[in-house]
Amino acid sequence: MAAETNADVIVIGAGIVGAMAAFHLQNDGRKVTMIEREEAAAGASAGNAGILAFPEIIPIPSPGVMFKAPKWLIDPLGPLSIPPAYALKIAPWLWHFWRASSRRAFEHGIAAQTTMMHLASTAMHGVRETAALASFFDNTGTLDLYDSEASFDAAAADWRAKEKAGFEFNRVGRAEIDALQPGLAPQFRHAIYASDGIQVNDPKGLTKALVDLVMSRGVTFQKGEVTAVAPAGAGNVVTLRDGTTISANTVVVACGAWSRKLAAGLGDRVPLETERGYNTTLPPQTFRLQRQLYFNDHAFVVTPLAEGIRVGGAVELGGLDLPPNYQRSRALLAKAKRFLPELETTGGREWMGFRPSMPDCLPVIGRASGSRSVIYAFGHGHLGLTQSAGTGRLVAELAADRPTSIDITPFRPGRFN
Template structure:
């Protein structure tokens, strides 16, 4: 005989998006139960770079991207790779990615991300003003570096879009680069500097602190993997891997890369794929890092954390089952050592995690087609931390039946269906 529990609002997933959704549901007067397959911040919320990337409104799926992609895909250690054994499985996602790279879709994506990022900045400001969370945020500024004048000029249209969206930055040359971050290789003579860049100095710690707030405010946390969500007249019945069931008035699916299967069972076959992200965290004394560094021509970042220096980035589309390929993290670290000649690369800790990625680089936020009691909040790709509080705000509004703070049409679950 299996155990049965009654609950008000159940949030599936205790990463940063899930715990933020829980926090905002509580603000709406809901009693929340978090259900997590491992532990709080066990996945991408523990291993991300800690950047609040509000100006990152430019979708990866962009006009001309399909001419660059084949070269990247042929390099197993390049900025975008697909293991040969995963090629057929990824084909539908790549088709939607190609469609999302049209000029019309690209412009639509920028407009949607711009709205989302302004909401994200406003809601994360509230988190920064919360006493229990304030210590996790540092204003470090962000330095976007380019290898050459040609690549710097090629990015001009992206920076123009960011400027039109209201984000501030300054073009800087070598003398200013040296002032902002001493110790860079001489090739970096062109950069953009954003003084407002905010660093989360402990992404895992922040996620756990938000979860602690949820439990301190009357929420509960339960370990278990959700196998099924069956809507009914009263909400939904959730079945866990041990056979236990939970009767819930409402459910939020915020399980990151694991959300695809649950959405499909609910009748929403979203084309979510898994970006396998790699990084290495070095000791703090490895380099006197002053701020967030983006190496734009190489698709990786170096960021300052309370525990040390994190070197990570690039994308491997390889699903949930393949073994980690730590040659990728080693390749990133070798590049970082070339670009920061005084970087000490010993004593690092390697990590691989799963980012839930949609072809158009927009998350899935909205109601399930199976029941208005089941809400979706997943698919943020590299922007889960950045957009977590905004997503929580939107989920709270949906649960309360109030108009959303922005149009949810670009994020609807069925947007990739024919006629969607």
């Protein structure tokens, strides 16, 4: 099939990050074509918890984390697990994770995430003001719960770092907890409440509405699997699995966990892994979940959605090919029932999705080594929804050769070389 030579910008991926990139590029006057292997919001953008987690600036790799990791890893249903069949394959990623857990790297990560989160918050505020999208956002507030005073105290340094970064919250006791969310088990006597916590009530719906919006304004949507991106003259050629080739002035790689192979073809060996997320979405019920709940000692969340209640979390590093282990989602559901005894846990819909995860918990945003006009926007882990609008703004700035709103050096593709 003959190559099309008049494309301006191709965005590979129609998840929330790709959709936000298309939104900002279109606002810049660019002519955008989106290419997606399935449909819009078919992956992680459909199954996330819907939390805009702007205060989550603390990287998972931290000083001392490697002493905790063996305990997590031997528990197949724990907060961080690696299936035995995948252990050898992920060894290089774990080495980078260990390096990212040094004190210097940890503090660097907090600084980078703080800057990124403030940009993400500002950019998302602009999206929330878009008439077609405003109904997807609810100000529910966020309640971070701890099992004991000891575990609460152990997290004190993280909360001080968040306070220093400019995020506001209050420590609350049992009386306030009961008022903020009735029905919690009696063990929860220590919590942090952030009144400005924002919930996306339909994450899949938001992504699809955003894609519909940009399409109504002229963005072209094409279904297909991109197998390669290569520089060609002043632009690039995108090759699809069916042999179709499309030329473009600018290409944005925003296909999440599938981005690593495309980056490798452009000369960038990024240590991107697949963080498999599990959840169960329960149907509407008499139990009233009033706000986002973080069960911090157990690494999972319970959030209110338009379609019901979503229970999800924990991390399984298992790649793209192993079959799902829904025992993980069932284990989380059993815990949710213990912690919220009135919660009805029957009739739920289980889900597993692939999150693109970097060992330092920072996304990849920047230009490809093999072509200045290929821009990377992937690797956000469990913060894709949260950082999507900020990432979209940065992509548009890079595509226009404008100075970026923040220093993107911490997110450069070659930082692990």
